[in-house]
Amino acid sequence: MATKKAPELFYDESRFCGGCGHGIFNRILAEVLEEMDIVSDTIICSDIGCNHQFQFWMNVDAIVPPHGKMGAALTAMKRVRPDKNILTIAGDGGAYAIGLGETTSAALRNENVTMFVMNNTVFGMTGGQLAPTTMIGQKTASTPAGRNFVDNGENTDVFKLMKGMDIAYLARTSVTSPANINRTKKAVRKAIEKQQAGKGFSLVEVLVPCPTNWHMSPVDSMKHIDEVVSKVYELGEVIDR
Ligand SMILES: Cc1ncc(C[n+]2csc(CCOP(=O)(O)OP(=O)(O)O)c2C)c(N)n1
Ligand code: SF4
Incomplete structure (x- = not known):
């Protein structure tokens, strides 16, 4: 069987935990950047979180702003360098907790930038x-009995907030099968093309596993996304303008 060559912009091996979804997304993004031939025309703004490590093995221009401030940092980067593709890889904690204000403000202004948010349902x-x-019910390090509505509030689906906004592209995908990886790849490419066409803000949320903090094997983590997580966070394109 022919083996697909690794993207050339990888110069070292990833140090994510085995089965981590961030590594799969790194590969997807690297393939898209190479296929579009835009590696040297792209700057990736990375949030603090496990994902930020891509800089240690991907040969791309990168900036790491304070935790959660990607919406503001992307805005500044695009306004200073409108000639560049300005992207972020962020975690759901950074993008939707401490960074919710920056993320939604950039969306409300329809800034011409692209966010890739890795949703692993925890601060990894x-x-x-x-x-x-x-x-609701999910056990985490800070909610050992499981999230409950009274003490911890409802889980946040940022798409409920964003689907009414005047933005260019909003989609949720996963990485649990070759078909889902291909859908993610298409969504990544489309989001970047929206920016290149000057259409405004795009966000692709990717459901990814965190086997280490879920205390599951990599295989069970993928099943958990298909059987549980993607039932709460529905996959699909929500906005495509
Ligand atoms: C201002 C600030 N607050 C808190 C932290 C601690 N911190 C580092 S990463 C992180 C959360 C990471 O979770 P997430 O964004 O979901 O990314 P993941 O690691 O799961 O990929 C936090 C709270 C920090 N670095 N800076
Ligand atoms: S802790 Fe979770 S998110 Fe972080 S590298 Fe390990 S599996 Fe990935």
Whole structure:
């Protein structure tokens, strides 16, 4: 069987935990950047979180702003360098908790930038605490008995807020099968093309596994996304203008 060559912009091996979804997304993004031939015309703004490590093995221009401030940082980057593709890879904690104001403000202004948000339903890097996306009943390091509505509030589906906004593209995908990886790849490309066409803000949320903090095997983590997480966070394109 022919093996697909790794993207050339990888110069080292990833150090994510085995089965982590961030690694799959790194590969997807690297393939899209190479296929579109835009590696040197792209700057990736990375949030603090496990995902930020891509800079240690991907040969791309990157900036890491303070945690959660990607919406503001992307805005500044695009206004200073409108000639560049300005993207972020962020976690759901960074984009939707501490960064909810920056994320939604950039969307409300329809800034011409692109956000890729990895939703693993926890704060991964800091040990698996409750995130806005943690589902009702889900056990985390800070909710060992499971999230409950009275103490922790409803889980946040940011798409409910964003679907009424005047933005260019909003989609949710996953990485649990070759078909879902292909859908993610198409959504990533489409989001970047929206920016290139000057259409405004795009956000692709990707449901990814965090086997370490979910205390599951990589295989069970993928099943968990298909059987549980994607029932709460529905997959699909919500806005495409
Ligand atoms: C201002 C600030 N507050 C808190 C932290 C601690 N911190 C680092 S990463 C992180 C959360 C990461 O979770 P997420 O964004 O979901 O990304 P993941 O690690 O799951 O990919 C937090 C709270 C920080 N670095 N800076
Ligand atoms: S802690 Fe979770 S999100 Fe972080 S690298 Fe490990 S599996 Fe990935």
